[in-house]
Amino acid sequence: MKRTTTISAALITAMLALGMTGQASAMPNHGPFSLAEGNTPSRLFSGVDHYRLQVNGTSNVTIKSRVMNTGGSTHGGLTAVLRDGSGNVVTQTRRNGGDFTISRQLSQGDYTLEVQPSMLSGGSASTNYYQLVTHTQ
Numbered sequence: 001m002k003r004t005t006t007i008s009a010a011l012i013t014a015m016l017a018l019g020m021t022g023q024a025s026a027m028p029n030h031g032p033f034s035l036a037e038g039n040t041p042s043r044l045f046s047g048v049d050h051y052r053l054q055v056n057g058t059s060n061v062t063i064k065s066r067v068m069n070t071g072g073s074t075h076g077g078l079t080a081v082l083r084d085g086s087g088n089v090v091t092q093t094r095r096n097g098g099d100f101t102i103s104r105q106l107s108q109g110d111y112t113l114e115v116q117p118s119m120l121s122g123g124s125a126s127t128n129y130y131q132l133v134t135h136t137q
Helices: 002-025
Strands: 033-035 049-055 059-069 078-083 089-092 101-106 109-117 128-136
Touching: 049 059, 049 128, 059 078, 078 101, 089 101, 101 109, 109 128
Parallel strands: 033 049
Antiparallel strands: 049 109, 059 101, 059 128, 078 089, 078 109
8 A cells, every 4th residue: 555655656756857847848939030131930829928039231121920810719910119229219019900011121230020929809819820921122
């Protein structure tokens, strides 16, 4: 009986440890991520994500979002704020709902893009993803 209790305690301890490790690795990482020409990997709606954008010379930069709903839950789209290297707002999206497009001529420098989901009341972000498409000329 004592041996069974010891084995059971060891198994429960191992399961709890593995469960906590799994949850820790699933914690959202909000960046900063690198933003370059092309598509970003898909990101789950969860808080404000930060992206770094480096512009090497005066360029026309377009950043578009694409929202993907994989589970039927509702969302209000994405909002975005583009900041310069000093933290000043260069532009921000004001549209509440759907995808956003930022198209600006930017001077050389480092920029930060903040992307935030706009959830509708009672909505769940757990099945909504987005991707960013960046084009520079």
